[in-house]
Amino acid sequence: MATLVRRIKLGSQGLEVSAQGLGCMGMSAFYGPPKPDEDMIALIHHAVDSGITLLDTSDMYGPHTNEVLLGKALKDGWREKVELASKFGINFMDGKREIRGDPEYVRAACEGSLKRLGVDCIDLYYQHRIDTKLPIEVTMGELKKLVEEGKIKYIGLSEASASTIRRAHAVHPITAVQLEWSLWTRDAEEEVIPTCRELGIGIVAYSPLGRGFLSSGPKMVENFTKDDFRQYMPRFQPENIEHNKLVFERVSEIATKKGCTPAQLALAWVHHQGDDVCPIPGTTKIENLNQNIGALSVKLTSEEIAELESLVSADIVKGDRYGALSSTWKNSETPPLSSWKPE
Incomplete structure (x- = not known):
């Protein structure tokens, strides 16, 4: 099958990936019940055959079940065809969520992911959320060791502020920052994205289709199942969805005028932001995957x-992208290194 997806350089450390990746979260968690493994493995293989080689997962998707799924999909020669990205940092203990970046946890999380994925090395390993209890330099120190030991190739951060990125990058080069970026989420353009560009860090855009809203519109709310966490997000509440439609x-x-679907137009907008940007739309359906390509x-x-940007300006979208207590780059500052006393 001829490849349909061009390649781009992600960051300045040598990582090369498909210009569009595949977000795998929704296959196993958060957007309704988990999908059958055999269907998702077929989808992943179809994506790779089509030229999509950056696969994005995390230890907290499930938790753990999404990495196990990818491990199954990457057997029998598929591993060599992809760039594998996973994440650590969000830990579930006794039903409570905590964010950890202490060295002991970083190492244990990485070992766990390697085992579940069935690989010797993770290509791109992100800190999923920033542990604001300890300096970012402490977490980065352990990640640097994992690079030196060959357990991970490249380091990434997710939902990190400009100053956190800068401090982390001074310890060991950051290859990619993952952030929410789409036509209806553009707050990172002010400071985070320019900082990445100044430092030569690649940008991985998650939820480039606005968690499905830019492909399905307001009717998607009617199909939320009880285990779909989007039903709790501010933008999907009745008082906001009516406006956001x-x-x-x-x-x-505009998509009709262009002869493409709304999803394709929204994704094309992200692709046009630059060759240092790789959107990772997720899907569980082969026809949607083909449409995204x-x-x-x-x-x-x-x-x-x-025209697109003027019609979908920030003041038009109602509701925050996450609830008030969620960790995002806006509250990712960590204490100065001078304040840290190792136990």
């Missing part, structure tokens, strides 16, 4: 980009 309607109008062929003029 305007965003979908405007994207749909089709977004790489949608070309936008600077006028069309400006």
Whole structure:
């Protein structure tokens, strides 16, 4: 099968990936019940055959079951065809969520992921959320050791502020920062994205389709199952969704003019942000995967980009992207290294 996906350099340490990746979370967790393994393995193999080689998972998806799924999918020669990304840092203890970046935890999490994935080395290993109880330099010190030991190749951060990225990068080069970036989530453009570009760090855009809203519109809310966590997110609440449907309607109008789907238009917008950006839309359906790959062929003029951005400006979207107590880059500052006393 001819590859349909171009390759890009992610960051400046030598990692090369497909220009579009595959977010695997929804196969196992958070967006409704887990999907059958054999269907998801077929989907992953189809993605790789089509040229999508960056596969994104985390130890907290399940927890653990998504990594086990990828481990099964990567047997029998598939491992060599992909760049594998996983994450650590969100730990579930007695039903409570805690964020950890202490060296002992970092190492144990990495060993656990290697085992579940059935691999000797993880290509890109992210800190999923920043542990604000200890200096970022402490976490990075252990990640640097894991690179030196050959257990991980490249280090990433997810939902980290500009100053956290800068401090981490001074300990060991950061290859990629994963952040939410789409037509309806653009807050990272102010400071985080320029910092990544200044330091030569690649950008991995998660939820580039607005958690499905930019492909399905407001009707998606009617299909949420009881274990779909989107039902608790501010933007999907009744008082906001009614307003936010305007965003979908405007994207749909332009997509119709372009002869593509709203999802393809929204993804194409992310692709047009630069060759240092790799969106990782997730899906559990082969037809949606094919549609997402089709977004790489949608070309936008600077006028069309400006029109899209003016129609979907920040003041049009109602509701935060996460609930008030969630950890994001906005509250990811860590104490100075000088304040840390190892136990």
